[in-house]
Amino acid sequence: MPGLSxxxxxxxxxxxxxxxxxxxxxxxxxxLMAASAAAQDAxxxxxxxxxxxxxxxxxxxxxxxxxxxxxxLDASIRGMLPCDPKAAAAITxxxxxxxxxxxxxxxxxxxxxxxKTLQTAAARRMLASxxxxxxxxxxxxxxxxxxxxxxxxxxxxxxxxxxxxxxxNGAQDALRHIASLEQQRSDAVDSAISxxxxxxxxxxxxxxxxxxxxxxxxxxxxxxxxxxxxxxxYYSARLAxxxxxxxxxxxxxxxxxxxxxxxx
Amino acid sequence: xxxxxxxxxxxxxxxxxxAQSTQSRDGYRGAYKSWREADPALERxxxxxxxxxxxRTAKAADAAAAFSAARIAxxxxxxxxxxxNLRSLRATEAQPLPNLSSATDAIRLxxxxxxxxxxxxxxxxxxxxxxxxxxxxxxxxxxxALAALxxxxxxxxxxxxxxxxxxxAAEQARGKVLEQYPLLAAxxxxxxxxxxxxxxxxxxxxxxxxxxxxxxxQPVSGPPVSNAPASSVPxxxxxxxxxxxxxxxxxxxxxxxxxxxxxxxxxxxxxxFHGPEPEIVDVVVHEExxxxxxxxxxxxxxxxxxxxxxxxxxxxxGDFRATRIQTFALQTSDGAKGTIDLIPGGPFNxxxxxxxxxxxxxxxxxxxxxxVKQ
Numbered sequence: 001m002p003g004l005s006x007x008x009x010x011x012x013x014x015x016x017x018x019x020x021x022x023x024x025x026x027x028x029x030x031x032l033m034a035a036s037a038a039a040q041d042a043x044x045x046x047x048x049x050x051x052x053x054x055x056x057x058x059x060x061x062x063x064x065x066x067x068x069x070x071x072x073l074d075a076s077i078r079g080m081l082p083c084d085p086k087a088a089a090a091i092t093x094x095x096x097x098x099x100x101x102x103x104x105x106x107x108x109x110x111x112x113x114x115x116k117t118l119q120t121a122a123a124r125r126m127l128a129s130x131x132x133x134x135x136x137x138x139x140x141x142x143x144x145x146x147x148x149x150x151x152x153x154x155x156x157x158x159x160x161x162x163x164x165x166x167x168x169n170g171a172q173d174a175l176r177h178i179a180s181l182e183q184q185r186s187d188a189v190d191s192a193i194s195x196x197x198x199x200x201x202x203x204x205x206x207x208x209x210x211x212x213x214x215x216x217x218x219x220x221x222x223x224x225x226x227x228x229x230x231x232x233x234y235y236s237a238r239l240a241x242x243x244x245x246x247x248x249x250x251x252x253x254x255x256x257x258x259x260x261x262x263x264x
Numbered sequence: 265x266x267x268x269x270x271x272x273x274x275x276x277x278x279x280x281x282x283a284q285s286t287q288s289r290d291g292y293r294g295a296y297k298s299w300r301e302a303d304p305a306l307e308r309x310x311x312x313x314x315x316x317x318x319x320r321t322a323k324a325a326d327a328a329a330a331f332s333a334a335r336i337a338x339x340x341x342x343x344x345x346x347x348x349n350l351r352s353l354r355a356t357e358a359q360p361l362p363n364l365s366s367a368t369d370a371i372r373l374x375x376x377x378x379x380x381x382x383x384x385x386x387x388x389x390x391x392x393x394x395x396x397x398x399x400x401x402x403x404x405x406x407x408x409a410l411a412a413l414x415x416x417x418x419x420x421x422x423x424x425x426x427x428x429x430x431x432x433a434a435e436q437a438r439g440k441v442l443e444q445y446p447l448l449a450a451x452x453x454x455x456x457x458x459x460x461x462x463x464x465x466x467x468x469x470x471x472x473x474x475x476x477x478x479x480x481x482q483p484v485s486g487p488p489v490s491n492a493p494a495s496s497v498p499x500x501x502x503x504x505x506x507x508x509x510x511x512x513x514x515x516x517x518x519x520x521x522x523x524x525x526x527x528x529x530x531x532x533x534x535x536x537f538h539g540p541e542p543e544i545v546d547v548v549v550h551e552e553x554x555x556x557x558x559x560x561x562x563x564x565x566x567x568x569x570x571x572x573x574x575x576x577x578x579x580x581x582g583d584f585r586a587t588r589i590q591t592f593a594l595q596t597s598d599g600a601k602g603t604i605d606l607i608p609g610g611p612f613n614x615x616x617x618x619x620x621x622x623x624x625x626x627x628x629x630x631x632x633x634x635x636v637k638q
Contacts, residue, residue, distance in 0.1 A: 161311035192451035
């Protein structure tokens with residue numbers, strides 16, 4: 001096809017343009033990928049923090065509501081007659097506020113636990129990227145040494161070849177500059193090697209503490225659940241007592257509970 | 265053309281660094297082997313090969329650029345992973361739980377109720393009335409519920425205190441990591457940074473070698489070690505060394521020698537600048553047949569809290585003109601266009617670099633600084 005041939009010829013005739021197009025496309029793609037990866041990393045942190053802050057606010061609000069009702073319960077029902085339906089309603093209202101508070105606290109702790117799990121996983125990944133450096137960096141050192149050897153060889157060969165001709169000063173200066181940069185790399189690798197073990201040990205310590213913190217958070221959550229059940233039991237008992245008081249006033253006497261020792 | 269292609273290939277490699285997850289050593293090791301094995305006699309022949317060295321240096325420059333790109337990719341990957349870990353570590357504190365529901369207040373409330381229920385129950389303690397007995401039992405059940413509640417609140421309080429103690433220990437552990445990790449990350453970043461500068465230096469070395477080889481020269485003494493035919497080797501007596509005139513070359517296009525523009529230039533701390541403060545600036549300027557090609561890589565110190573990109577890379581090219589200030593068109597790595605002025609400074613080894621690009625959000629678009637010949 002003539003049109004297609006022309007297009008191909010055009011590309012062949014302009015390799016620089018083709019390369020530029022490739023570079024621009026590659027660059028765009030790479031930058032997009034980098035931006036996307038960075039966004040994916042940043043998003044859970046920011047979203048998690050916002051979610052936790054919202055849950056904390058809700059928990060504080062529900063706790064304040066319950067606290068207000070619980071502290072005033074006795075005073076509010078003291079003046080009521082035993083069978084006043086408002087008394088039972090007041091107890092039920094405090095009980096519901098207590099349940100709402102504990103549900104909000106549970107939601108907060110669940111999210112905090114989820115974030116702690118992510119934090120622990122991040123520390124685990126951190127350790128997984130630091131520990132291999134113990135083996136990687138000595139390899140890096142060897143490669144830098146080989147590169148240094150290569151530059152020394154070039155320098156020596158050029159020195160012989162150039163025979164002190166001033167035209168080669170620039171090239172020789174460039175090689176000297178390269179050699180000094182390679183020495184900087186070599187020194188940097190030495191420095192990294194000297195800090196790897198201490199860093200890995202510190203990250204291991206952090207991971208252990210984060211794992212403990214994660215477990216402690218779960219225990220706290222379980223303790224709140226247990227406490228929630230006890231609050232419910234207490235408010236049920238309180239409501240039962242109010243009902244008993246009402247029954248007595250009305251003259252409705254339930255059958256007395258048999259003492260356990262006499263049941264047989 | 266080959267130099268440009270090499271530069272573009274190098275640039276493409278570098279641009280992909282950000283998107284690569286884990287680099288293998290095989291890539292750069294293979295590229296290194298290819299480079300080193302391609303023309304091991306290049307420097308040895310440089311003194312004698314003359315014009316014939318140019319295509320060989322271009323080939324070596326391509327191979328060096330390929331190696332440099334792969335090497336930078338590897339080192340950047342290693343460095344970036346640690347830098348990312350460090351950022352994440354700095355951003356997440358091991359905070360203790362906030363006191364959302366005071367256990368002390370809850371225990372106080374439970375105690376108050378226990379007291380009230382207890383005193384009411386004791387008032388009916390010895391009353392034989394069956395109805396009162398029922399009420400007494402209700403009080404007992406309520407008291408038991410309150411005792412169990414108090415125990416549960418106490419258990420929760422202990423769990424919270426333990427969690428708080430552990431959070432404090434975790435925060436201390438995080439502090440220890442933050443003492444060590446930056447040292448490791450900085451060393452790796454320094455290694456990657458030096459490699460990047462090395463790539464720029466290699467990009468300048470081969471054209472300098474080719475240019476030097478084209479200049480007819482006079483060796484000090486003895487036969488040069490070369491693969492080239494003996495007849496092509498210029499011979500001079502030892503006595504002529506030192507007395508010889510500078511190597512002959514075509515008259516410069518520019519009013520000042522081309523060496524005032526061409527070469528590898530770098531910004532040094534304390535150098536004068538105008539606009540954003542540079543941290544690193546590497547400028548490489550080549551000349552071939554009166555045409556300039558070059559690259560600039562710069563990293564600037566942005567104001568604290570700035571979210572802009574501190575790094576700027578661009579290529580520039582154009583013809584040298586018979587003016588002191590040379591102005592060339594530039595294009596940044598993200599496509600912005602602009603111009604760069606190269607202005608020779610007072611001392612021979614100082615060059616003023618002044619550039620301006622199209623404005624792009626978050627990017628440095630102008631700068632003016634003195635750089636020193638490397």
